[in-house]
Amino acid sequence: MNKQLEKLISLHDLDVMIADLDRKDIRKREIEMGLHKDGVLEELKELREEYCKSIGRKWRGLYNQLTRHYGNAVVPALMGRCAGCLTRLPTAVCSDPDRNMKIHTCPTCGRIIYWAD
Amino acid sequence: MKYTALCKFELSATSREEAIAELLGLFPVGERSQNLLAGALDIREKVGATVVHNTIVLPHCRSILVDKLTIAVGRSEAGIGWPKNRIHTVILFVSPVRLNAPQDHTRFLSHIAGRIKKFGDRIVAAETQDELLDLLGFQHEELEIR
Numbered sequence: 001m002n003k004q005l006e007k008l009i010s011l012h013d014l015d016v017m018i019a020d021l022d023r024k025d026i027r028k029r030e031i032e033m034g035l036h037k038d039g040v041l042e043e044l045k046e047l048r049e050e051y052c053k054s055i056g057r058k059w060r061g062l063y064n065q066l067t068r069h070y071g072n073a074v075v076p077a078l079m080g081r082c083a084g085c086l087t088r089l090p091t092a093v094c095s096d097p098d099r100n101m102k103i104h105t106c107p108t109c110g111r112i113i114y115w116a117d
Numbered sequence: 118m119k120y121t122a123l124c125k126f127e128l129s130a131t132s133r134e135e136a137i138a139e140l141l142g143l144f145p146v147g148e149r150s151q152n153l154l155a156g157a158l159d160i161r162e163k164v165g166a167t168v169v170h171n172t173i174v175l176p177h178c179r180s181i182l183v184d185k186l187t188i189a190v191g192r193s194e195a196g197i198g199w200p201k202n203r204i205h206t207v208i209l210f211v212s213p214v215r216l217n218a219p220q221d222h223t224r225f226l227s228h229i230a231g232r233i234k235k236f237g238d239r240i241v242a243a244e245t246q247d248e249l250l251d252l253l254g255f256q257h258e259e260l261e262i263r
Contacts, residue, residue, distance in 0.1 A: 117147030
């Protein structure tokens with residue numbers, strides 16, 4: 001898999017983790033279970049900033065722009081379609097065994113696409 | 118409601134990283150996805166270990182790399198250094214990132230919290246895989262070889 005694509009997927013999952021810990025219902029449940037520790041959210045946000053620096057400016061910019069617009073910048077391809085907007089993706093790309101070796105974006109919504117291995 | 122879970126009753130791992138990798142090895146995803154999930158779970162454990170009931174740990178996250186709630190349960194007689202606690206039961210789960218997934222994730226957290234509160238000591242002392250999964254309210258999931 002393309003290294004930048006891997007980093008973008010990891011950044012997406014880190015953003016979901018931060019958003020979840022900021023959600024009232026999840027935080028409440030984690031506090032009740034003794035899983036929530038003070039300062040976790042701040043530490044994750046710092047880690048995110050550090051992590052962002054390892055992603056090329058072009059892809060980081062696109063990721064941030066897509067996240068602001070849609071809430072999610074990276075989506076899987078499902079049955080040849082973009083899981084974000086359900087547009088059918090080009091057959092040539094979908095059938096390429098090395099499709100994850102470069103970063104592809106949805107021709108309609110522009111989201112970053114990956115194919116599950 | 119019974120959740121389905123993958124299970125490895127006798128983990129060989131001795132460290133947190135090894136235990137996470139061993140349980141992710143049961144997941145029906147490729148090696149690259151396993152490595153990315155391990156990274157996300159490790160970050161969460163580093164900033165705040167998810168240890169409950171002294172010897173039970175709940176490494177978890179939500180990820181776009183899974184398309185359904187995937188649970189893997191492991192047990193170690195000898196214990197796993199987590200690193201400050203000695204862990205005997207690992208309940209690892211990854212929820213998908215979907216519109217209704219935060220609610221599903223919270224519902225599952227509630228389920229597992231209830232089970233640990235009610236059966237914590239029995240979960241730690243479970244002698245068989247079936248007993249452990251039954252106490253957790255899980256059904257054993259058999260995966261087809263891909």
